[in-house]
Amino acid sequence: MARELHQQTLTELAAGLESGDFSSVELTEALLARVADHDGALNAFITVTGEQALAAAKAADEARAAGKGGVLNGLPLVHKDIFCTRDVLTTCGSRMLENFVSPYNATVVDKLADAGAVVLGKTNMDEFAMGSSNETSYYGPVKNPWHLDYSPGGSSGGSAAAVAARLAPAATGTDTGGSIRQPAALTGTVGLKPTYGRVSRYGMIAFASSLDQAGVITRSSADAALLLGVMAGFDERDSTSIDHPVPDYTTALSQPVDGLRIGVVKQHFDAGLDEATGKAVREALAVLEANGAKLIDVDMPNIDLSVPTYYVVAPAECSSNLSRFDGVRFGHRADEPEDLFDLYCRSRGEGFGAEVKRRVMTGTYVLSAGYYDAYYLKAQQVRHLIADDFHKAFEEVDVIAGPTSPTPAFRLGDKVDDPITMYLNDIYTVGANLAGLPGVSTPCGFVDGLPVGLHLVGPHWGEEALIRCAHNYEQLTDWHFACPEDYS
């Protein structure tokens, strides 16, 4: 007998729908019921769009009956609340957009809808995607399904928790410094961040434009491949999206790992790495090696500069990107402003939380006259050096492997008052953003009952190598089938 619907992967559900084992309406109802049962404790959703989901599911079933429908016809998923969705609240995890109903759809939202996807709701996230624990959300922290006292990571924490708790088979996310991969690692899910420019940013509320990239959180790399094929492609509304052919990513699933050259960066296994986490990752590498992959040591002399570089570039861009939230045209507006200055100060003072303010101020500072050269310009120069380290490494290897995060999930409240420690969570993931490279995290074990992720980074347009490697690993292990006890 097939497993229960909520335990099935997207690929399995697609087959079930196709063979008529169940309808999209049945599937959608089952998942909405789970959301109703569990989200009170998890807080993974900001908005549940039950009615729209059922209408879409019905339409999908009708399309299927008529022999129509796209590759995702009738398959449910959830969107991180950073993607603009027409006529639905889009908060970006902020009080600033508590009342913002978008008049348009993000390109990603349109593409998935056109392929037949059914959207169950919008997921919780760190405010404006700024955070690594989901604790900066105005709508309260998301709980890790593996232990409710723990953070699911961030900023796509709601998406990761929803997928881990089997409330949805797949979720969209965005990754500016690790915001897809780190929560995937901390919740035992698969998180894929594509090459910068692979997926349109149009309609995705910007945090740091040169780093932001949309991706997915799923239960398997095969599911990630399926969704990426739909989301990827040039968008004339996003000048930074790139007109590069979109392959059928699922063909990478049938390629063995034999002969794959895997780079191991020595700087990724230094003192900052939790010992047990490091052990799990080494074991994962050993599994790949035993199956024909070649492990090659790689030196990336500048990679340790990733976090400081990131925390100059990202705040600089965010300080400018968030200027549009001024209380004038949309979003939170202070009551009874005395004058224009007061309107700005109080609307932004009330609308933004502490972490957003910290980054806006940091970014404003590093762009200021007299500091620009020392901070912003220097950071851009270092960014090039880091990208060069990657390019050199990819002359010898097909993918680079290491830990996704230095530790498993941490307790809610543990790091929230210590931004530097919090920022170091991104130490292994930000490099890929700075260099614009694709990355994936796939489950590779547990430490004290909490999941650990194996992180793979590929060259530009190297998504297929990542999917091939991660999928093979998933076939050789069963970590990605592990389900938190309370959500089985």
Add this chain to the structure above:
Amino acid sequence: MSGAWEVVIGLEIHAQLATKSKIFSGASTAYGAEPNTQACLVDLGYPGVLPVLNEEVVHMAAMFGLAVNATVAPRSVFARKNYFYPDLPKGYQISQYELPIVEHGELFITDDDGNEKRIGITRAHLEEDAGKSTHEGLGAFSGIDLNRAGTPLLEIVSEPDLRSAKEAVAYMRKIHSIVRYLGISDGNMQEGSFRCDANVSVRPRGQAEFGTRTELKNLNSFRFVEKAINFEIERQIDVIEDGGDVVQETRLYDANKDETRPMRSKEEANDYRYFPDPDLLPVEIDAAYIEAVRDTLPELPDAKRHRFIDDYGIRADDADILTTSRSLADFYEEVIAATAGEPQGVANFVVGELMGALNKAGLGIEDSPVSAAAVAGLLDRIKDNTISGKIAKEVFEAMWAGEGSADEIIEAKGLKQITDSSAIEAIVDKVIEANPGQVAEYKAGKDKLIGYFVGQVMKETGGKANPGQVNQILKQKLG
């Protein structure tokens, strides 16, 4: 006027580019629509939207660059200029900062002494316009109209090469004429499509360092540019001569009071925190593109002016005027092609009669009620002596009033010149007979009276007698 003082002026001209849609969105740029009806989500700075460059502006900027003999940059970069203002939806203006699309240009003006003078153009960069704030009829509130937000501008920055308000105006007119020749801006100053800020300073003549400058904002007519700069020069000289120091500040010209007054000083100046806009790719232009643009360039004012002087032999001042706009120059050449009249005569008529009437009526040459062919028809009748230059004015007035072609009017009004010698002789005889006293005086040596007799004959003929013939016959008869 400034005596011991030398004036130093640099201009920043904003020319609105004549594209149909905005620089980073598909919304229309048409002027005068209901507030906020021509602003799409991109113009409104909505969350998640992104700018996409309108390629036409690159073409237009490249045309301008080539027209002023500048370098069109193979790579230019859009940057964000960050500041808060309600009519600036994103909280930043997309402009170009370190790497503008056009650099190191030049043009030539006629300076105060009548000599040709080179004025350097530091740079020209692309940027988006902001919206407008309105404060009328809204009580304690201000209204925001974002129709203009995102309208493409080319900001053209001169070197501090200008040495008087007159030179500044001559330079501004030249830029105005170039952008209109190129068809990249309508140059409409009332609608704000062409406006200017002036950086003005004075220094003791002979001093190498510049004096402290002030920036005069938003000068939206040639006349105001001249008046504002002249006021500011006097003001700065007065400040210095009274032992004070000029404060570096932005000043606004008040046309009603004919004075400038401070807007904001340097101490409160914004730090715009420019940085490259990560939403837009650098603009990359290759040599082939530049050559393709060069091939589309029309003949420019200076080249046309030289050609008019060389080929038609007309006076330089007439050539200046006739080449201020492409349509006026085209009109002139259409007349030349259609008439047997001399080019200088045509120039006299177009610059004098026609432009006089157009200016009086507040019309441009495009709206002239008298076509180039009609003007040619009139000038032909002067050339073949059917009418005199004086009668031509009367015929032109009737043509202006829509009474028909020159030939029709001459015929209908009986204005044909009298060239029959016997007819003129008869009238001369009559005038001599009627003015015995003046005849005696003339014969006694008062030669100037010849004018009186000519006048009398012309009066008798209603101005239709050929003046040359009248003169000749009078002299004969009066001995």
